[in-house]
Amino acid sequence: xxxxxxxxxxxxxxxxxxxxxKRLDRMxxxxxxLDLERxxxxxxxxxxxxxxxxxxxxxxxxLRETILRLGEEDRAAGKRIPLSGPKxxxxxxxxxxxxxxxxxxxxxxxxxxxxITYLMGESCQISSNHGHVRCEGDPPQxxxxxxxxxxxxxxxxxxxxxxxxxxxxxSLESGATLVIPGSHKxxxxxxxxxxxxxxxxxxxxxxxxxxxGNLWHSAGARTMPGERVGMTVYFNRMYVRxxxxxxxxxxxxxxxxxPPRFAHLIGRNNPYPAKxxxxxxxxxxxxxxxxxxxxx
Numbered sequence: 001x002x003x004x005x006x007x008x009x010x011x012x013x014x015x016x017x018x019x020x021x022k023r024l025d026r027m028x029x030x031x032x033x034l035d036l037e038r039x040x041x042x043x044x045x046x047x048x049x050x051x052x053x054x055x056x057x058x059x060x061x062x063l064r065e066t067i068l069r070l071g072e073e074d075r076a077a078g079k080r081i082p083l084s085g086p087k088x089x090x091x092x093x094x095x096x097x098x099x100x101x102x103x104x105x106x107x108x109x110x111x112x113x114x115x116i117t118y119l120m121g122e123s124c125q126i127s128s129n130h131g132h133v134r135c136e137g138d139p140p141q142x143x144x145x146x147x148x149x150x151x152x153x154x155x156x157x158x159x160x161x162x163x164x165x166x167x168x169x170x171s172l173e174s175g176a177t178l179v180i181p182g183s184h185k186x187x188x189x190x191x192x193x194x195x196x197x198x199x200x201x202x203x204x205x206x207x208x209x210x211x212x213g214n215l216w217h218s219a220g221a222r223t224m225p226g227e228r229v230g231m232t233v234y235f236n237r238m239y240v241r242x243x244x245x246x247x248x249x250x251x252x253x254x255x256x257x258x259p260p261r262f263a264h265l266i267g268r269n270n271p272y273p274a275k276x277x278x279x280x281x282x283x284x285x286x287x288x289x290x291x292x293x294x295x296x
Contacts, residue, residue: 023122030114039115039210047184048211050166050203051111057206059105064167064229066100067093067131083219089135089227090219096231097129097266098249104258107233107265112163115210116235119161121294123287126265127160127236128243132219134175134228140221143178143190143198146213146234153187157294159240160213165231166203175222176200177209177230183216190216238270238287 011018031040042049071093074080083090096103107113107126116124146160170176178198183190200220203209211217222228236242247267255263263269269287 026122027114027118031118034111034114036111036114040118043115043119043210043212046179046181047215048179048181048201048209048217049115050201050207050209051115052204052207054109054111054208055106055206059102060165060167060206062102063106063165063231066102067096067167067229067231068133070096070099071131071133083132083134083141084138088138090138091133093131093133094128095244095246095249096131097126097244097246103129103231104254104262106165106231108259108262109208112208112210112233116161116163116233119158119210119212120235120237123238123264124161124235125238125242125267125270126244126246127234127240129233129246130231132230132232134219134222134230136222136225136227138221140178140195141219143180143195143216143218145189145216152189154189154214156187156214158184158213160234160236162211162213162235163233164201164209164211165233166205166207166209167229167231168227169205170201170203170209170228170230172200172220173222173224175220175228176202178218178220179211180216184212184214186216187214239272242267 013021031037036051039049039051071080071091074091074093081092081094082088083092097107107129145154146162147154147158150159164177168174177200178195179201180190180194180197181199194216195218198216198218201209201211201217234243245267247270250266255266255268271285
């Protein structure tokens with residue numbers, strides 16, 4: 001009987017399929033452990049979700065202050081990137097992950113990273129880490145999806161997804177991100193005038209929004225005094241070229257002080273572009289297993 005039981009317990013699946021299922025199990029266990037089941041449902045239905053209690057409010061205050069300080073450094077150096085034309089006040093602050101330690105802690109925050117992993121798989125990487133400052137009077141951003149240069153139909157397994165750190169209350173008046181719930185299932189670019197269908201992504205300071213890159217979205221117009229500061233961490237599939245080559249500017253010292261996954265997120269394990277025909281390195285090879293699930 002003992003030998004019969006041992007034979008029955010043998011897993012006859014291909015090793016690559018066993019590993020694929022283990023990846024899905026890890027994602028499931030993390031979602032349950034962090035009590036994110038409702039957020040997963042919202043991602044499926046609406047294409048976005050908002051998580052609260054990710055970090056203390058003091059962390060969000062420091063995040064905001066650091067983004068504004070770095071934005072001022074960019075202005076002084078003549079490197080500030082305008083978001084609303086040369087006459088607008090809104091601007092982008094780039095390369096954040098390489099410029100201050102606080103951003104390392106943000107990108108590794110458990111809850112939003114677990115949801116990004118649910119959308120994109122364990123092999124996804126960081127494409128860029130930007131601060132977005134929206135000022136009163138500037139027009140809204142054009143409605144778009146995060147699949148630049150991808151021809152339609154856009155893949156249902158999104159090539160990119162985002163987390164937005166909310167360091168000021170998001171409302172229609174404050175210039176919140178505008179979204180069209182459920183549009184991530186359309187698999188095409190927004191039609192002209194689509195912004196008229198949009199609603200603001202309402203979120204309290206201290207929360208993090210995670211959204212599918214296929215969701216139709218844009219930055220709204222701020223109609224109240226002051227400025228709205230948010231921070232995106234933009235993730236892409238391992239085979240997609242990132243917006244920022246973070247791997248080339250982040251030191252081994254920074255990698256060593258962070259959890260092991262940090263190295264992969266910035267591109268340390270990516271075998272592309274190949275230096276020779278032995279293009280896959282030992283670290284990157286583990287992500288090349290075939291899977292039938294888009295979160296592979």
